[in-house]
Amino acid sequence: MAVTEPEAVMPQAVITDEMTASMTAKAGAVLRIDHSVNNELASRIAVTKFAGGIGDINPLWTDQDYACHSPYGAPLAPPSFIIGCFSGIQFGWPGLGSFHSQSHLTFERPVYWGDVVNATCVYEGFDGPSPSSFAGRTVTDKFRNTYVNQRGEQIATISWQVINFERGQALARRPGTSASAAGNGGASSGPVLPHPWTEDEVAEIEARVLAERPRGAEPRYWEDVRAGDALDLVTKGPIGMTDEIAFVAGGGTPIPRLKAHAAALHDYQTHPAWAFRDPVTSAREPIYSVHYNLQAARAMSVPFQYDVGFQRQCWQIHQLTHWAGDHAWIKEAQAQYRKFVYHSDVVELRGTVTGTRIDDDGDHVADIRTEAVNQRGEVVMPGQALVALPSRDGPPSPAARRARHPQAGDQQASHLP
Numbered sequence: 001m002a003v004t005e006p007e008a009v010m011p012q013a014v015i016t017d018e019m020t021a022s023m024t025a026k027a028g029a030v031l032r033i034d035h036s037v038n039n040e041l042a043s044r045i046a047v048t049k050f051a052g053g054i055g056d057i058n059p060l061w062t063d064q065d066y067a068c069h070s071p072y073g074a075p076l077a078p079p080s081f082i083i084g085c086f087s088g089i090q091f092g093w094p095g096l097g098s099f100h101s102q103s104h105l106t107f108e109r110p111v112y113w114g115d116v117v118n119a120t121c122v123y124e125g126f127d128g129p130s131p132s133s134f135a136g137r138t139v140t141d142k143f144r145n146t147y148v149n150q151r152g153e154q155i156a157t158i159s160w161q162v163i164n165f166e167r168g169q170a171l172a173r174r175p176g177t178s179a180s181a182a183g184n185g186g187a188s189s190g191p192v193l194p195h196p197w198t199e200d201e202v203a204e205i206e207a208r209v210l211a212e213r214p215r216g217a218e219p220r221y222w223e224d225v226r227a228g229d230a231l232d233l234v235t236k237g238p239i240g241m242t243d244e245i246a247f248v249a250g251g252g253t254p255i256p257r258l259k260a261h262a263a264a265l266h267d268y269q270t271h272p273a274w275a276f277r278d279p280v281t282s283a284r285e286p287i288y289s290v291h292y293n294l295q296a297a298r299a300m301s302v303p304f305q306y307d308v309g310f311q312r313q314c315w316q317i318h319q320l321t322h323w324a325g326d327h328a329w330i331k332e333a334q335a336q337y338r339k340f341v342y343h344s345d346v347v348e349l350r351g352t353v354t355g356t357r358i359d360d361d362g363d364h365v366a367d368i369r370t371e372a373v374n375q376r377g378e379v380v381m382p383g384q385a386l387v388a389l390p391s392r393d394g395p396p397s398p399a400a401r402r403a404r405h406p407q408a409g410d411q412q413a414s415h416l417p
Contacts, residue, residue, distance in 0.1 A: 013093075058322065123141070222390065312347075334384050
């Protein structure tokens with residue numbers, strides 16, 4: 001006879017007038033975020049761990065000699081590194097579940113090794129309550145993060161949204177899976193989890209990943225780009241627990257920062273909503289562990305562990321920097337996180353140029369439509385991006401125009417090969 005594992009229980013609440021009034025009063029508040037800051041100094045180790053945590057092999061982030069010969073004149077961090085400094089927090093709506101649903105990032109200047117990144121977060125209010133076929137009613141929170149360096153210069157901003165839902169209603173309507181090695185099978189309304197890859201399929205996926213290379217030092221000139229051009233593909237997966245842990249170790253999105261033993265228990269005693277009791281191990285686990293803990297995922301009304309929204313956005317930016325090359329600059333990236341990317345899934349990052357133009361800043365830019373597609377053919381992350389490219393007849397490359405590292409001096413390596 002099969003043994004049924006006990007299921008974890010998280011607090012369950014419904015949206016009330018008192019809740020909405022309380023959250024309305026908080027709109028515009030500058031939030032306390034110290035407990036959710038993961039990196040402040042862009043040290044060599046911090047940048048290398050973050051790049052490894054998102055699976056980015058670009059030497060611009062990790063090879064000092066290579067980076068010193070780039071238009072930036074010194075080693076720097078991926079644009080998405082700010083996510084590894086501070087991404088988000090658990091805030092308000094006690095007893096509701098939540099999913100990060102979309103983000104819009106703008107990048108103004110690079111983060112070099114040795115830079116300090118200071119973040120702030122403003123709660124901008126919410127939309128709703130709104131009816132939901134998934135979970136009774138939902139409310140959508142809106143936040144804005146701002147990042148500045150040690151010189152007071154703005155590095156980037158992130159506008160992001162979180163959907164909060166009535167967890168009890170979602171659990172009652174939770175779809176099952178048609179099969180699962182983790183023991184959550186039986187129903188037939190969801191995908192097979194974990195995905196049943198064959199040995200040959202996995203070998204082909206890994207060969208494809210190993211063949212992917214960043215464009216690097218060869219400029220991608222604006223004049224050579226046309227509407228309809230496809231971006232170089234970037235593949236992630238099959239997604240496993242270590243992929244999620246590596247993202248956390250690189251600074252990912254523990255909200256709040258992960259701790260152990262007494263340090264964690266003191267936090268959970270003060271903030272009970274931050275954790276739940278795992279019925280299998282009896283350990284206190286953070287709500288964030290939905291990304292690597294099966295019991296947590298089930299308690300959140302999801303049948304299997306799943307990826308992080310900001311992690312997926314980092315993959316989008318990884319593809320953009322791979323395609324654009326060292327002389328380009330990612331100005332904007334936005335995406336919506338649709339459907340779950342479960343452990344065992346494979347995600348292909350795709351993109352198409354929709355047009356080129358000279359923008360109001362004088363940059364020669366490409367407008368790009370992006371999408372992340374899983375092995376079931378589902379678009380799990382539609383998005384858009386704006387990338388500044390070097391021009392044969394224009395000013396110094398977008399990278400050189402933004403290079404301001406003190407060790408590199410004011411004269412940057414702006415000449416293109």
